[in-house]
Amino acid sequence: MSDNENAIKILLVLYALYCSIVIGVAWDEIYYHKIGKINLNYLLSFGLVEENFDQKYRYSTLYWSFGSLLSQSVPEKYNIEVNHIINTIFGLMVVVGCYQIVKKIFNKTIAKTSSLFLLLLPFFFGHLAINNKDVIVTFAHVWIVYYLIKYIIKNHNFKRRLFLISKISILSALGTGIQLLFLGSLMPLVIIFFSVLFFSKKLRSTEIILDFSIYIIFFYFVLILFWVDTHSNILVLPFSYFMETLSLKVGWPYNLVGGEYTFSNDVSSMYLLTNYLYKLPEFIIFLYFITFPILIYKHRRLKELFKNFNIKIMLIIILLVYPNLILIFINYSIYDGIRLFLWAVPYLTIIPAITVYCILNEKKIIFSLAKIVLIFLFIFHLFNFIKITPYHYTFLNYLSGDVEKRYKKFENDYWSTSLKELILSSNLSNKKISYTVCGVNPAVAKIYMSQKYKNVEYTDVSQASYIIMTNRTLYSDENQSISNCFDKYDYKNVAEVKRNGLILSAIKKLK
Numbered sequence: 001m002s003d004n005e006n007a008i009k010i011l012l013v014l015y016a017l018y019c020s021i022v023i024g025v026a027w028d029e030i031y032y033h034k035i036g037k038i039n040l041n042y043l044l045s046f047g048l049v050e051e052n053f054d055q056k057y058r059y060s061t062l063y064w065s066f067g068s069l070l071s072q073s074v075p076e077k078y079n080i081e082v083n084h085i086i087n088t089i090f091g092l093m094v095v096v097g098c099y100q101i102v103k104k105i106f107n108k109t110i111a112k113t114s115s116l117f118l119l120l121l122p123f124f125f126g127h128l129a130i131n132n133k134d135v136i137v138t139f140a141h142v143w144i145v146y147y148l149i150k151y152i153i154k155n156h157n158f159k160r161r162l163f164l165i166s167k168i169s170i171l172s173a174l175g176t177g178i179q180l181l182f183l184g185s186l187m188p189l190v191i192i193f194f195s196v197l198f199f200s201k202k203l204r205s206t207e208i209i210l211d212f213s214i215y216i217i218f219f220y221f222v223l224i225l226f227w228v229d230t231h232s233n234i235l236v237l238p239f240s241y242f243m244e245t246l247s248l249k250v251g252w253p254y255n256l257v258g259g260e261y262t263f264s265n266d267v268s269s270m271y272l273l274t275n276y277l278y279k280l281p282e283f284i285i286f287l288y289f290i291t292f293p294i295l296i297y298k299h300r301r302l303k304e305l306f307k308n309f310n311i312k313i314m315l316i317i318i319l320l321v322y323p324n325l326i327l328i329f330i331n332y333s334i335y336d337g338i339r340l341f342l343w344a345v346p347y348l349t350i351i352p353a354i355t356v357y358c359i360l361n362e363k364k365i366i367f368s369l370a371k372i373v374l375i376f377l378f379i380f381h382l383f384n385f386i387k388i389t390p391y392h393y394t395f396l397n398y399l400s401g402d403v404e405k406r407y408k409k410f411e412n413d414y415w416s417t418s419l420k421e422l423i424l425s426s427n428l429s430n431k432k433i434s435y436t437v438c439g440v441n442p443a444v445a446k447i448y449m450s451q452k453y454k455n456v457e458y459t460d461v462s463q464a465s466y467i468i469m470t471n472r473t474l475y476s477d478e479n480q481s482i483s484n485c486f487d488k489y490d491y492k493n494v495a496e497v498k499r500n501g502l503i504l505s506a507i508k509k510l511k
Contacts, residue, residue: 005112012119016092019390020084020129024420024448027441032132033071033083036064040072042228050228057241058248060177060227063136084129091128091135095119097142098346102353104149105312107305114353120385123279123338124345126393130415133178134342140175141185141343144168148193155202165215172215173222180245181332185343188322192315252335252414254473254482259409261473261482264333271327275338276348278400278409281385283377285397287352290370298358319347336414337393388499391418396502403501407471407486413504416440416470418497422505423448426495428466432457436464438485439472440505461510466494470505 034053039061041049071082095115102111118124127135151164175182197208223238224230230237255262258274268274277285295302295313303309323341327334334340359370388395394412401409419440432455437445442458445468449456461467469485476483491508498504 013092016088016119016125016128017085019125019392020088021081023084023129023390024417025080025444026130026415026417027444029080029083029130029132030443032064033068033079035059036061036066036068037072039226039228040065040068043226047228047231057229057237058180058245060173060223060225060230062174062177062222062226064132065226067132083132087130087132087135088128090139091124094124094135094139094142094346097139097146098349100146101142101149101346102350104146104153105306106350106354110350110353110357113356114349117284117349117352118346120281120381121284121345121349122281122385122388122392122395123275124342125385126391126395127339127342129390130417131339131342134339137175137179137182137185138343138346140171140182142346144171144175144186145189147171148189152193152196152200152202155197158207161211162214165211166218169215169218170222172219173226176219176223177226180242182343184326185322188318192318246332249333251333252473253333254475255335256409256411256471256473256482256484263482264335265331267327267334269324269328271334272324272338272341275410278396279338280397281377281381282397282399283374283381284349284352285399286373286377287355291351291355294355294358298362302354302358313351316347316350319344337410339393384500391497391499391504394499394502394504406502407484411470411472411484412502413470413497414472416444416472416505418470418505419444419468420448422495422497422507423452423468425497426452426507428453428494428507431455433466434459434464435466435468435507436461436510438467438469438489439474440468440470464510467491467508467510468505469508471503 031054035056038051038053041051043065067083067086070086071079074082095118098118099111099115102114147164147168151161151168154164155161172183172186175185194208197203198205203211224234227238230241249265251264253264255264255267255271257268257271258278260268262268306312323344326332338345356374359367359374384395385392391413393415396406396410396412400406406412416439423445433449433453434457435445435449436459446456446458449458449468467489469489471484471486473482473484474488475481476488486503486506489508489510491510493503493506494509495507496503496505
């Protein structure tokens with residue numbers, strides 16, 4: 001590994017940590033910090049200290065309890081920053097996991113390219129610090145894939161298998177505890193995994209059944225240990241809560257996707273593809289556009305270089321297509337862009353990385369032209385990537401049209417993390433300030449309003465002088481349609497946060 005590569009990696013890690021510190025509090029961060037602390041107190045007191053929290057039955061809080069344990073080792077005023085750093089570290093480990101997977105199935109060069117592309121995906125990088133649900137689910141998913149590959153390769157020794165099974169069990173419990181439907185995201189992996197085992201005949205059926213039984217027991221133990229609401233009946237309540245979760249309509253109830261408003265429980269089967277089209281970097285879209293002809297042209301050489309190349313490509317495609325099948329067959333609330341499918345994003349970068357590998361190893365003029373276009377688009381993306389610091393998840397590419405109208409395409413700052421910059425840089429009246437909000441968490445707005453101004457009051461829109469908002473979707477009772485906060489309250493901005501010409505959040509004068 002060259003010194004230049006090490007320097008780039010260090011810079012990217014430092015940049016990620018910087019973003020984690022300067023970015024504001026996300027919409028529901030405080031809630032999950034609270035349930036982590038409540039759960040940790042319960043566990044450390046062996047069940048003697050118990051406090052209820054909303055929808056407690058939905059979570060086995062292994063990750064949040066761990067985060068609470070670490071954050072309590074520093075002064076309380078730094079808790080948000082510490083939790084951001086912890087989350088960022090786990091997010092960076094997703095990148096490491098992606099590298100390890102691709103190195104196993106292809107080579108180091110493709111692995112380096114794929115992991116770099118993943119880190120530069122704005123809708124992945126932008127969630128690292130603030131998303132303490134989907135990033136951890138992605139971490140669990142990627143490392144489960146890696147350890148399943150190791151299990152298939154090195155499954156002749158029982159002690160080694162047992163060590164791998166324990167890791168996979170803990171990761172499964174981690175992901176399921178955060179999202180009870182996490183196991184559903186593993187279905188393609190389970191089918192592929194057992195197919196390989198049975199057809200390879202490296203293990204006897206009895207050994208496979210024994211290993212799977214150990215996995216189930218260890219997974220269930222770790223899951224239940226941190227799922228305190230099931231402790232009164234660990235054989236019935238987990239399954240009861242799981243069935244209850246299937247019928248819940250959780251999250252934000254409305255969507256704005258590609259300029260179309262919909263209800264979150266009635267999304268189009270094109271939902272993910274539309275998000276990818278407008279939110280992927282231009283250079284990734286270019287690589288996907290030229291992938292098919294290049295893979296056909298280089299097919300024979302790739303088959304010589306990589307054993308079972310066709311099967312590996314097919315499996316990657318299955319992992320990418322599977323989330324779209326979920327949208328078609330399961331009526332579950334989908335909102336906030338790609339974040340609920342963040343676990344599928346690492347596999348999105350593998351095929352473009354293979355395409356780059358092919359381009360760089362060819363000297364024909366058509367490949368030279370592709371290199372020039374790729375370099376130009378890559379530098380162009382880096383420039384835009386840095387310009388939107390630290391709100392990378394709000395990124396929209398230039399296919400999304402006129403910058404000033406992009407707020408009508410997607411909900412941009414749906415985490416409302418720009419409130420910190422918005423409020424602390426504002427200059428409102430020195431008198432008593434009455435304010436309301438639209439599309440942001442009032443508790444988060446209160447944190448920063450109290451820091452900036454001495455005399456503030458949160459009230460309803462009829463009494464407020466100012467309204468703090470992002471372009472979140474909302475339902476209008478007047479015309480019975482879905483709109484967004486910016487359009488509903490079309491008043492003068494007295495403060496705003498803007499990146500790449502797009503207004504992310506604003507304070508508007510009502511009176």
